[in-house]
Amino acid sequence: MYLYENDFYGWTQQQAKLLRNKQLEQIDWENLAEEIADMGRSEKRELGSRLEILIMHLLKWQFQPSFRSRSWQLTIKEQRLRLEKLLAENPSLKSSLEDVKLTSYSLGxxxxxxxxxxxSFPATCPYSLQEILNPAFFPE
Structure with missing residues (x-):
């Protein structure tokens, strides 16, 4: 417990070594379980953050056509690529997409x-998940 609270990196290395050596009786199970759960929450937070940024830029693109810029276009493309990568690396996050989209839309x-x-933005998201993730979709 001391190492976990005072040298997190050292603790992670120690726990990895104990696991590799199958020294299970010495594992800090409580903190290890919490850290693993936190890793999953972190990935889900990233999903929400990326969707939020993407939706915000899609809204700006649609509702401020006279201000459209290469910067907005590149941000939309970047967020889609980052989402694609995140979902490819974490396929089980796909089941959370619809719920995460609701919160991300509100924040966006x-x-x-x-x-x-x-x-004057719509009360509910005007874009389907398929549209949001579609590299060719730019709302008019």
């Missing part, structure tokens, strides 16, 4: 309102 709207000064 808040950020789009801050950046654009507009307050």
């Amino acid at each position: 709207v808040i950020n789009a309102e801050k950046e654009t000064g507009l307050s």
Whole structure:
């Protein structure tokens, strides 16, 4: 426990070594289980964050056509690629996409309102997951 609280990196290396050597009686099971669960939550948070940024830029693209820029286009492309990579590395996250989209849309709207000064965004997400993730989709 001391190492976990005072030298996290050292603790991780120690736990990995104990696992590799099958010294199971010395494993810090409680903290190890918590850290593994946190790793999964971290991946899900990243999914939400990437969807939020992508949705915000899709909204800006659709509702401020006169301000469309290469920067917005590149951000949309980048977030789609990062989402594709994240989902390829963590296929079980796909089952969370629809739920995560709901929260991400709400946060995306808040950020789009801050950046654009507009307050006329739809109450529910106007894009399907298929559209959001489609590299060719740019809403008009």
